[in-house]
Amino acid sequence: MAEEFVEINNIRICYQVHGDGYPVVLLHGFAMYKEFWKWQVKELSKEFKIITLDIRGCGKTEHPIKPYSMDDIADDIKALIDYLNLDKIHLAGHSFGGMIAQHFALKYPNRLNKLILMSTFANLPLSKSGLEMYKRSQLSFYEAKVKDPSKAFWDKMKQRFSRNFFKEMNQNPGKLFHNMFSANELMNLEETEGTSKPQDILNLINAITHHDTTNRLHEIKSETLILAAAKDRIVPKLASEFLDEKIPNSKLFVFNSSHFFMLEEAPHFNLEVLNFLRH
Numbered sequence: 109m110a111e112e113f114v115e116i117n118n119i120r121i122c123y124q125v126h127g128d129g130y131p132v133v134l135l136h137g138f139a140m141y142k143e144f145w146k147w148q149v150k151e152l153s154k155e156f157k158i159i160t161l162d163i164r165g166c167g168k169t170e171h172p173i174k175p176y177s178m179d180d181i182a183d184d185i186k187a188l189i190d191y192l193n194l195d196k197i198h199l200a201g202h203s204f205g206g207m208i209a210q211h212f213a214l215k216y217p218n219r220l221n222k223l224i225l226m227s228t229f230a231n232l233p234l235s236k237s238g239l240e241m242y243k244r245s246q247l248s249f250y251e252a253k254v255k256d257p258s259k260a261f262w263d264k265m266k267q268r269f270s271r272n273f274f275k276e277m278n279q280n281p282g283k284l285f286h287n288m289f290s291a292n293e294l295m296n297l298e299e300t301e302g303t304s305k306p307q308d309i310l311n312l313i314n315a316i317t318h319h320d321t322t323n324r325l326h327e328i329k330s331e332t333l334i335l336a337a338a339k340d341r342i343v344p345k346l347a348s349e350f351l352d353e354k355i356p357n358s359k360l361f362v363f364n365s366s367h368f369f370m371l372e373e374a375p376h377f378n379l380e381v382l383n384f385l386r387h
Contacts, residue, residue, distance in 0.1 A: 111168065116187035117180070122168035123161035123188060127153030130221075132198040132385065133185060134160050135205030138312055139246070141167035141301035144202075147288045148370060151378040156198075156385065161188060163205070165308035167301050175314045182211040186219065198385055200224035202370065203343060204312065210321045213328045222385060223328065225351055226335040227343040227367055231320035239317060246309045253302070261295045268367040270339045286374045294371075325354035332358035333384045335369070335377075342367040 113122055124142060126149050134145045142160035149158050162169035163181055185208070189197055198221050201209030206228025213223050232239065252260040266274055276283065281291040304312070332355050336348035345362060352360040361380055363369040370377045 113168075114188065114191055116191055117184055119164055119172060119184065120170040121161055121164070121184060121188060123159060125192070126158045126160070127156060129156040130198065130385075131157045131159060131189070131192075131194045131196075132200065133189070134158060135185075135199070135201035135208050136160075136163065136166070137203035137205055138316075139166055139302065139304035139309060140204075141297070141303075143167075143297050143301050145370075147286075147374050148378060148381070150288075152381065152385075155382065159188075159192070159197075161185075162301075163208070165311050166304050168303070171303070171305065171308050172311070173307060175311050178208055178211040178315050178319050179215060181208045181315065182215050185212050186216050189219065195219070196221045198222040198224070200226065200381070201228065202226040203228055203367070204316065207316065207319045207321075210325075210328070211319075213330055214321065214324055217327075217329065220330050223330045223332040224335065224381065224384065225332060225348070226370070227337060227340055227348065228351070229319075229343060229347045230322045230325060230351055230354070232316055239313070243310070243313050246313065247306055250304070250306055250309060253298075257299055258295065261298050264298075265291070265294070265368075267341055269372055270364075270366040273365065273372050285371075288374055289371065322354075325351065326356060328355045329357060333381075334358055334360045335363065335380070336360065337363045337365050337367060337369045339364070339366045340369075 111122055111124055113120055136144045142162050145160050152158050165171050196219055199209050199212055206225040209225060213220050277291040284290050334348050334352045336345045348360060352358050363373050365372040
């Protein structure tokens, strides 16, 4: 399916729709892009209508200069599903996308059916200095990417895959994992779709700084699947356990890999998601 563009909420959003059936919206992580889901889309779109989009400040969607909040991005999702004439959706978000998904669930409960939260936080448990460090690391990744895209890619992936899987990718970048993707393909996506610049990074971090759903999680009534990874170095499993404890109708599943478990354990991940959405 070709990319589509729509002007909503005074912003030009790039999205794609794949397949037919009940609509499922997938939200990518920090400074990522909709193509991150391409290996999920292939399987899930056999049974569902899968909608992927570039979040504002990311991919081919507009990159506003002014700061924005998680609620603003949740409003983008609402405006997009209105535009597509969708009444209710299943919503799944990874990491930063999972934060947006929580805000959507709280703001538009009547538009949400099932919710999937993957490797995400109710709030960022960092002090001001911790946030400053996080900001610096994201900005220095951008600088490294400009200087040496290949080295920057491998440094980033080292944080997001488990040790053995990363080693295998690194030793054989052309190897096809799960008959789906290779490290070369991921590197190519990062170069072509990873368009977030320093101003975008600052805006996205500003949205995270003001994200805190801790005291409202009990209001989420949707059936919720919480997915985590035992070896995740970006979002510790504890963060997902907290969500599971506070959201009334939730269940937690922990993969034995790391932050990008939807790639590392793609067949298993796709199956868990399909089983949850089917019933």
